[in-house]
Amino acid sequence: MAANSEQRVLSGMRPTGKLHLGHYHGVLKNWVKLQHEYECFFFIADWHALTTHYEDPHIIEESVWDMVIDWLAAGVNPGSATCFIQSRVPEHAELHLLLSMMTPLPWLERVPSFKDQQEKLRERDLATYGFLGYPLLQSADILMYSAGHVPVGADQVSHVELTREVARRFNHLYGRDPGFEEQALVAMKKMGKKAAKIYQQLKNQFQEQGDQEALNRARALINEQQNISINERERLVGFLEGGGKVILPEPQALLTPESKMPGLDGQKMSKSYGNTIALREEPEVVEQKIRTMQTDPARIRLTDPGDPGKCPVWQLHEVYSDSQTCEWVQEGCRSAGIGCLECKKPVIDAVIEELKPIRQRAQEYENNPELVRGIIAEGNEAARNEARETLERVREVMGLQYR
Numbered sequence: 001m002a003a004n005s006e007q008r009v010l011s012g013m014r015p016t017g018k019l020h021l022g023h024y025h026g027v028l029k030n031w032v033k034l035q036h037e038y039e040c041f042f043f044i045a046d047w048h049a050l051t052t053h054y055e056d057p058h059i060i061e062e063s064v065w066d067m068v069i070d071w072l073a074a075g076v077n078p079g080s081a082t083c084f085i086q087s088r089v090p091e092h093a094e095l096h097l098l099l100s101m102m103t104p105l106p107w108l109e110r111v112p113s114f115k116d117q118q119e120k121l122r123e124r125d126l127a128t129y130g131f132l133g134y135p136l137l138q139s140a141d142i143l144m145y146s147a148g149h150v151p152v153g154a155d156q157v158s159h160v161e162l163t164r165e166v167a168r169r170f171n172h173l174y175g176r177d178p179g180f181e182e183q184a185l186v187a188m189k190k191m192g193k194k195a196a197k198i199y200q201q202l203k204n205q206f207q208e209q210g211d212q213e214a215l216n217r218a219r220a221l222i223n224e225q226q227n228i229s230i231n232e233r234e235r236l237v238g239f240l241e242g243g244g245k246v247i248l249p250e251p252q253a254l255l256t257p258e259s260k261m262p263g264l265d266g267q268k269m270s271k272s273y274g275n276t277i278a279l280r281e282e283p284e285v286v287e288q289k290i291r292t293m294q295t296d297p298a299r300i301r302l303t304d305p306g307d308p309g310k311c312p313v314w315q316l317h318e319v320y321s322d323s324q325t326c327e328w329v330q331e332g333c334r335s336a337g338i339g340c341l342e343c344k345k346p347v348i349d350a351v352i353e354e355l356k357p358i359r360q361r362a363q364e365y366e367n368n369p370e371l372v373r374g375i376i377a378e379g380n381e382a383a384r385n386e387a388r389e390t391l392e393r394v395r396e397v398m399g400l401q402y403r
């Protein structure tokens, strides 16, 4: 049986090395919240990194450990969430391969990120088989764990859409045994004329009018039957719902709200813009980075009034300051009543304060690499057990069981 997919969350991150405040406010805080509400699987997508960085793979390993430490330091709890490395669960490759057999090529060619990324990463040769197939690898990642919810940013929603289509196609192709319909009719006969007739009526009501109540009553009716086997019962339920068995449940994208965290220059915080504050940044460096931030260019002298709307420091106040401090900034900036360094002080303090426990925890993990390796080894093992079960089901319906 597939796990209860409604309870499951899965998400992955490419190993990009040390994470920054943008990751924290965007993704990690969300994961930390989700881990209390769902059964979560978070993994490091190292194979995904290879789809674009196959020429320089050596940075991946170090990036993986740096990223894991930051996850843990940010509050991802291995007691509530299963954290693992994709390539340590090689079943992902097998599922990807099997899905590739039935995935129409145009489905992959029309994924928006395919052309976009090829354009953006012009300096790399991305006319590869692996790069084209990477959204399908992502589908395998998701379907492997029967995840009902997949927290992703807007750029990844189309990959979850693809996954839904692939799951639907898979279930359609392999969710019914040959002779599915005949067998359902045989099982119906065994119910006796009267029950069979009611079953037929309820089935029509559900399939033609989407009547949920009819579906529930038909299910109850099937459960009441004494002289049918468990297999026949399942068949009748499948027939009732209009398809075969659901082998790979369809996931939903859980859109991660765009992080409001601005970078030091007011653009989105991103490593490629060089405007980040790392999660493990030393307090002195945080202070220095914010002190040297550009402010409203109109404020050359202390006596020149400014406009917070034209200053990236104000965006930081919006994230970190209470309404009283915000008023103080607005008033003081426009009336030239405060200096920029004075204005930056509360933000510097707030960032340092926020990072303090994260830095402390990261330090503990840095000092104890064995602990980190152990957490991931356990996660790999737990993920692998799940993955093996899924592949059992998949191999069985695809006729690859060889017993």
Ligand code: TRP
Residues within 6 Å of the ligand: 010, 011, 012, 013, 014, 045, 048, 137, 138, 141, 142, 150, 151, 152, 156
């Ligand atoms: N493709 C995602 C990214 O580049 C990472 C990823 C891989 C992922 N597999 C996933 C995210 C499965 C969610 C679910 O960010």
Ligand code: SF4
Residues within 6 Å of the ligand: 295, 296, 299, 306, 307, 308, 311, 312, 313, 314, 329, 332, 333, 334, 338, 339, 340, 341, 343, 344
């Ligand atoms: Fe920016 Fe504050 Fe200086 Fe105004 S006072 S320009 S908001 S740093």
